[in-house]
Amino acid sequence: MEMKNPFKDRGRMLSLVYGILVALTFTIALYIRCLPKSSVFGGGFVRFGGNDPWYNMRIVENTLSHFPHRINFDAYTYFPHGQYHPFAFLFDQILAFIIWVAGLGAPSQHLAEVIGAYYPAVLGALTVIPVYIIxxxxxxxxxxxxSAAxxxxxxxxxxxxxxxxxxxxxxxxxxxxxxxIAFFVITVKSAQNQVTLDEILNREWARLRKPVLYSTLTGIMLGSYILAWKGGALYVLVMVVYxxxxxxxxHMRGRDTAWLVAVTVPAFLVVSFMITPFLHPSTIDMRTLLAVLVSIIGVIGVVGISLILRSKQIERAAYPFTLIISAGLGLFVFSIIAPDTYHSMTGMFSIFLPGAGALTVAEIHPMTMDEAWTWFTTSFFIAFGGIFWAGYNVARRFRAEELLFVVWSIIMLLACRVPIINGGQNRFAAYYAINVALLTGFLLWKFIEFGALSDEREPVKERTKRRHKQEERESLGLKRYxxxxxxxxxxxxxxxxxxxxxxxxxxGALAYAKFSGGPSDDWYYSLMWMRNNTPDVATDGFNYSTLYEDIPxxxxxxxxxxxxxIMSWWDYGHWITRIAHRIPIANPFQAGIGGPYQGNRPGACVFFITRNETRANEVMDALGGRYVISDFMMADAWNAVYNKFGAMTVWADDTGGYYGRMMTENGTYRTVLTRKYYSTMIARLHILDGRGLGDAIEPLRHYRLIHESRSLMPIEVEGQPVRFVKIFEYVKGANLIVTPGFGSNATNATVSVEIMTNQGRYFNYTQTARLSEDGKFHFTLPYSTEGPLPGETRFDTxxxxxxxxxxxxxxxxVHITERDVLEGKTLELSL
Incomplete structure (x- = not known):
């Protein structure tokens, strides 16, 4: 039997050519995403980007230690409480499985980190495939x-x-x-004008097979999406709105709406079955399942109302009004019957309206026009033309898949930026990139059609001839280009x-992709120093790798x-957990920040912004803090590198008074930092090293600098350079009581000592005391002059x-021992 030559079959040849083009597009996408290789692997450690990736790798490490089990509750964060982490499991579980297989059941940490680093690049490059299909x-x-390109x-x-x-x-x-969306588009295409109520009731599988199959695949992907991100009900909303x-x-066109049940209900049922076994506060909560079940009822109700109105031959225009009244009545009844559940579910829409404190989180604030240009360049604006053209096509031809495309694109744009009310979250710009690519790709092809191929435009064809003409048109695009x-x-x-x-x-992609972000060498090696030089909190039954049991x-x-x-700003909590193997008080889940936006609880914003050391001590005592680690950005009110100080003041609801104006010699004014700024704990620690500032700001008595990183910042204060990362220890301090000599009329006394940091920097720590009512001078001294004790902090400053x-x-x-400092011992000295 003679073999058929695939190159003589136009359809197969086109499939092969486009398959090669998709593979080439995947390769280009992967190449760009691997450009930061030298940044990730070029140092003394694998530099994962950002903050959350370090916690994902922490979960993966823990899972590999107990494979296939993973932690839901983590005691190595949010001290002294511990926390159910909000990550859904699929992303980490698949990565752990790949590493476990690659390591033959016993992977090394290096193998885990290498595979973990490449994992997002491969997933990102693979996204071009469903984009091409859509x-x-x-x-x-x-x-x-x-679009894929x-x-x-x-x-x-x-x-x-x-x-x-x-x-x-x-x-x-x-x-x-x-x-x-890729599978849902196919589902919709296969069902519109093909499936009717009678066919559904009579179970005519010849007509129902393809829609139900692809609806099932849609459900599998939607269920997987929700298991990868607990906020995945967003795409349930997309499908329901469509x-x-x-x-x-x-209905307004007099067509059967029953086919919508066939394309949505199987998908939602599959999602329900997939997520129900994993209902857990840290993975998927009950609101998501309820949202899916309510969506099933909602779609059936929408279709049912249409069928009733059509059977009664009621005016078509009554349908949308009936839906509005029914929806309003349903929500009202729901709010009366189950008010807590109602408010909980409507709270899921808060992603479109982030609060004041949340707006300080980089990925949560609404997308600005400057960001839109940076992230999408010209395609952002071209995409609007694509939306209008696609909308025009919908109004002209009413193709279901094109209406889905328009609805999906508008919802994702609104998820990034809601006009007027300044809502939305810029994190959804990652999703909207898919829509921008497709909308721009659509408009580009129209440009090509109406330009170089204008004489060969495809006329409107009957459905039976469309496939043949489609191939002819694509062939034309290859032969006559x-x-x-x-x-x-x-x-x-x-x-x-x-x-x-x-x-x-x-x-641009080629420039931006060269750098991965993540902790600088200053942060990484400071945290490794902390790991190796501070008391280990691990015990036989409690350590970094423990599979912690859930607690009520x-x-x-x-x-x-x-x-x-460990007290630090919340940005750095995951680095502290994974690199230092220590327990942060605050973390990037926005836990432990405290202040007015978190029930006026003690926390990081209260500690760093307070101007009272006693109040700061109360926060540390309440939260079991022993060390403080800061970086220059936390104190950077100058915005010389990156200002995180402003975010702290927003969370603390204390944003005014940190800046003033000073007249220069030439009669102009310049902005200066005020005493209020220098009085905050973050400034007193990171900028002033706890040493005070003249008579205006007292030195700190319970905090001592124990380590600082190498890099110098572009700011000097009183001739002292500022390093990027610093570690302080919170201590009781040695209580020195000095009795002046007989006949002394001194009313002031000073104690000073020269401090040398691990970077060879020198500064003087000085305290001044007034004669108290008991006729003595009282000092609380945080530095030991005799060196560290075994099992305690091995400070090198x-x-x-x-x-x-x-x-x-x-x-x-005066000599002060480390035990005097740690135990708060009292030393009396008579002159």
């Missing part, structure tokens, strides 16, 4: 390949969240959400659409007596000699 199914393969090179949120080393669930969210609008369109018109159009397209996202200085909500984890917390006590011209040396 473009192909809604329009044609040319739109699909143009643009997505491969777009900078912005999608690129940053799919870079090598950014091992976070966002990239899997985007990939799975795109597959949801079904509602499609039902209104079909080598002409002057197309070369000119290709140059224009590259210059306008592809060049800006690729080559824009600093923000509202209860604190029973920590061993030697456990303590310490006095160069004894304290010098000066009272009325009399100078005495």
């Amino acid at each position: 473009g192909k199914e809604i329009y044609n393969r040319n739109v699909g390949i143009l 643009l997505l491969a090179v777009l900078p912005g949120q999608f690129l940053s969240r799919s870079l090598l080393g950014f091992t976070d669930h966002h990239v899997m969210e985007t990939l799975l959400a795109t597959w949801v 079904a509602l609008i499609q039902a209104v369109v079909d 080598i002409n002057l018109d197309l070369i000119l159009i290709s140059i224009i397209i590259f210059a306008v659409v592809f060049y800006p996202p690729l080559f824009t200085p600093r923000t 909500r509202g209860e604190d984890y029973p920590y061993p007596p030697n456990a303590y917390g 310490m006095p160069t000699g004894p304290y010098l006590l000066e009272v009325g011209g009399v100078v005495r040396e």
Whole structure:
């Protein structure tokens, strides 16, 4: 039997050619996402990007220690409580499985980190496949390949969240959400005008097989998406809103709406079955399942109302009003019957309206126009043309898949930015990148059609001839592309659409992708120093790798007596957990921040912004804090590097009075920092080293600098350079009581000592005391002059000699032991 030559079959040849193009697009996307290789692997450690990727790798490490089990509750964060982490499990579980298999059941840490670093890059590159399918199914393969190519090179949120080393669930969210739409588009195409109520009731599988199959695949992807991100009900909303609008369109046109049940209900049922076994506060909560079940009822209700009105031959225009009244009545009854559940579920829409404190989180604030240009360049604006053109097509032809495309795109745009009310979250710009690529790809193909191929435009065809003409049109795009018109159009397209996202200085994909972010060497090695030089909190039954048991909500984890917390700003909590193997008080889940936005509880914002050391001590005592680790950005009110100080003041609801104006010699004014700023704990610690500032700001008595990093910042205060990262220890301090000599009339006494840091920097720590009512001078001294004790902090920043006590011209040396400092012992000295 003669073998058939696939190259003589036009359809197979086209499939092969476009398959190669998709593979090439995947390769380009992967290449760009692996550009930060030297940044990730070029140092002394694998530098994962951002903050959350470090916690994902912490979960993966813990899972590999107990494979296949994972922690839901983590006692190594949010001291002294512990916390159910909010990550859904699929992203980390699949990664742990891949590493476990690659390591033959016993993978090394290096293997785990290498695979973990490449994981998001591969997932991001794979996203071009469902993008191609969506473009192909809604329009044609040319739109699909143009869209996939643009997505491969777009900078912005999608690129940053799919870079090598950014091992976070966002990239899997985007990939799975795109597959949801890809399968749903096919489902919708196969059912509109093909499935009726009678066929559903009579179970005519010949007509129902394809819609139900693809609806099931949609459900599998949607269920996986929700299991990768607990907020995945967002795409349930997309499907329900589309079904509602499609039902209104079909009803107003006198068409059967029952097919919408066939395309949505199987998907939602599959989702329900998938997520029910994993209902857990840290994975999927009951609100998500309720949202899916309510969606099933809602779609059936929308279709049912349409069927009733049609059977009664009621005016079609009554349908949307009936839906509005029914929905309003249903919500009202729901709010009366189950008010807590009602408020809980409506609270899920808070992603569109983040609160004041949450707006300080980089990924939560609404997308600005500057960000839109940086992340999408020209394609952001071209995409609007795509929305209008696709909307025009919907109004003209009412194709269900194109209506889905428009509804989906508008919802994702609103998720990034809600006009007027300043809502939305810019994190959804990673999702909207898919829509921008498709909308732009669609408009580009129209440009090509009306330009170089204008004489070969496809006329409107009957459905029975559409496939043949589609292949003919795509073949035309391959055979006749080598002409002057197309070369000119290709140059224009590259210059306008592809060049800006690729080559824009600093923000273009090729420039931006070279750096992975994550902790600097200063942070990493400071945390490793903390890990090796501070008391280990691990015990036989409690350590970094423990598979912690879940504890009742509202209860604190029973920590061993030697456990303590690390005070830092919430951004750095996951680094502290994974690198230092210590327990942060605050973390990037926005836990432990405290202040007015968290029930006026003690926390990081209260500690760092307070101007009263006693109040700061109360916070540390309440939260079991022993060390404070800060960086320059936390104190950077100058905005010389990056200002995180402002975020602290927002969380503390104390934003005014830190800046003033000073007249210069030439009569102009310049902005200066006020005493209020220098009085905050973060400034007194990181900028002033706890040493005070003249007579205006007293030195700290219970905090001592024990280590600082190497890098110098572009700020000096009183001739002292400022290092990037500093570690302080909170101590009781030695209580020195000095009795002046007989006949002394001194009313003031000073104690000072020279401190040398591990970087060879010197500064003087000085305390001044007034004569108290008991006729004595009282000091609380945080530095030991005699060195560390075994089992305690092995500090490498310490006095160069004894304290010098000066009272009325009399100078005495004072030696303070480490035990005196740690136990708060009282030393009495008579002159």
